Amino acid sequence: MKLYGYWRSSAAYRVRIALNLKQLTFENLPVHLVKNGGEQHSPDYKTLNPAELVPVLVDDDLSLNQSLAIIEYLDETYPQPVLLPEEPAARAKVRALALDIACDMHPLNNLRILQYLTGPLAxxxxxxLDWISHWLNTGFNALEQRLKQSAGQFCFGDEVTLADLCLVPQVYNAQRFALDMSAFPTVMAVHHNCQQLAAFALAAPEQQPDAQLS
Structure with missing residues (x-):
């Protein structure tokens, strides 16, 4: 398998965690999102992903974008450890937590949004930074309340799920922008527990080869 990603990409970070949890060997192919105007805009990469975003996973003849779709593909193809519960209601709740982060929180502090704010919108x-702080606080306030109802050691009970793979990169983003996380103790407790696992630690942005080139 080949993973096209960027060391600081939250979406690529999620996929790296999943690949590590499932102990799958993959080739990490960096796509620098800033240098040379952004390598994601190159003709070759646009052919691979017309959306000009990372990550993309290539597995034999399959080329797949969208981190949550990639993770669900990995979970169905390599089912251990399971990242989505079997029971339908629990499965839906885990998906909802993951989507709260990946769809409602992450896009508002994604690189291309921030570049548009300081570029065309001047x-x-x-x-x-005020924009980032406002939307991160809004998202984490809601997530904290949800996790108070669902969390054990992790976002949903005491087993790692898809939701945890989304939470850890989002906390990384918040800490990168110096957001005060003290108001979110449940979020941070789950984050701490995840960080004790090798699969999460090895997927961290600073552990990626392209981090040294940035």
Missing amino acids: LSEQQK
């Missing part, structure tokens, strides 16, 4: 750096 917002100042401080206005950009």
